[in-house]
Amino acid sequence: MVDRANRPSALNAPSAAAPDAQVDITGTGASSKVTATLPSGESVEVLLYGATVTSWKSNGGKTENLWLSDKAALDGSKPVRGGIPVVFPVFGPPPKSGHATSTLAQHGFARGSRWEFLGKSTSEDALDSSSVKLDFGLYSSGISEEARKAWPLDFGLVYSVTLSKDSLQTMINVCNEGESSFEFQFLLHTYLKVKDISKVAINGLLGVEYVDKVLNASTHSQTDKSVTITGEVDRVYSKIPQNTTTVVEDGSPRFDVVRDNLQDTVVWNPWTEKAAAMGDFSPDSGFKEMVCVEVGAVNGWQKLEKGEVFEGGQTIKSLL
Numbered sequence: 235m236v237d238r239a240n241r242p243s244a245l246n247a248p249s250a251a252a253p254d255a256q257v258d259i260t261g262t263g264a265s266s267k268v269t270a271t272l273p274s275g276e277s278v279e280v281l282l283y284g285a286t287v288t289s290w291k292s293n294g295g296k297t298e299n300l301w302l303s304d305k306a307a308l309d310g311s312k313p314v315r316g317g318i319p320v321v322f323p324v325f326g327p328p329p330k331s332g333h334a335t336s337t338l339a340q341h342g343f344a345r346g347s348r349w350e351f352l353g354k355s356t357s358e359d360a361l362d363s364s365s366v367k368l369d370f371g372l373y374s375s376g377i378s379e380e381a382r383k384a385w386p387l388d389f390g391l392v393y394s395v396t397l398s399k400d401s402l403q404t405m406i407n408v409c410n411e412g413e414s415s416f417e418f419q420f421l422l423h424t425y426l427k428v429k430d431i432s433k434v435a436i437n438g439l440l441g442v443e444y445v446d447k448v449l450n451a452s453t454h455s456q457t458d459k460s461v462t463i464t465g466e467v468d469r470v471y472s473k474i475p476q477n478t479t480t481v482v483e484d485g486s487p488r489f490d491v492v493r494d495n496l497q498d499t500v501v502w503n504p505w506t507e508k509a510a511a512m513g514d515f516s517p518d519s520g521f522k523e524m525v526c527v528e529v530g531a532v533n534g535w536q537k538l539e540k541g542e543v544f545e546g547g548q549t550i551k552s553l554l
């Protein structure tokens with residue numbers, strides 16, 4: 235169990251980040267964000283609202299890897315359309331009844347809550363001069379009254395975002411701080427930026443079963459080596475045996491998405507009509523420049539007993 239007294243905080247964290255990595259906190263209220271930049275130019279930006287990573291630049295800061303809608307709300311008025319929203323404690327629309335999450339909003343409350351910046355924490359990786367680790371926290375006491383009423387359970391989340399030269403790692407730590415067990419789902423809703431969706435192939439899912447949300451939630455098996463996107467795609471791949479999913483663009487590997495203690499991956503692209511129907515999705519043609527590859531634990535529920543901790547996440551490697 236995470237000991238509250240020992241949680242890192244922005245005030246008392248030992249400054250173990252890469253010696254020259256620069257970390258800035260800018261903005262106020264719901265628009266506050268933390269930016270970290272490595273001496274070699276790579277950077278990451280995390281909005282405290284949702285602990286949403288809104289930008290990740292590699293290649294000396296020259297290549298943006300995440301798609302962010304031109305109309306994404308960055309003022310805390312609604313979850314961010316783009317970047318990496320954190321989905322917890324339920325994925326998609328919650329079960330209609332009979333589950334503790336039933337009255338929560340789609341994708342839960344974590345992406346719509348203001349997180350705390352806990353600071354630059356010590357870790358072996360962070361001692362490497364080419365990486366910096368930022369920790370964010372969200373606790374039961376920090377969510378809206380409405381969310382607390384809908385899910386009155388005591389939890390602590392610590393979300394760690396580690397920027398290295400060619401990769402970004404995002405890991406969640408979920409702790410049950412209550413007196414009884416609870417169940418949850420978790421997902422990292424990553425919007426990857428691509429140049430041309432017609433040239434994108436997603437590999438690493440061959441033979442995996444998926445639920446196709448576009449085809450009435452029917453179950454299928456991935457029979458092609460690559461998933462290609464030529465229309466709306468909304469698939470939940472489950473129990474994936476291998477940890478790496480590779481996004482290939484124009485024949486060359488562009489991203490490796492490596493799951494850590496997570497077995498599921500959602501592939502989503504809204505395509506023409508769904509994109510146009512979302513008020514915060516812009517430009518309308520933006521679906522041609524993004525694909526969501528969302529790692530998670532969304533098949534069934536993760537159960538945590540009192541005091542137990544779950545850890546899982548991803549490392550995305552930019553292969554340019």
Ligand SMILES: O=P(O)(O)OC[C@H]1O[C@@H](O)[C@H](O)[C@@H](O)[C@@H]1O
Nearest residue numbers: 326340341423447468500502528
């Ligand atoms: O509009 P939202 O709530 O951000 O959800 C976007 C999409 O998120 C994906 O994860 C879901 O599989 C889709 O069904 C959903 O449409």
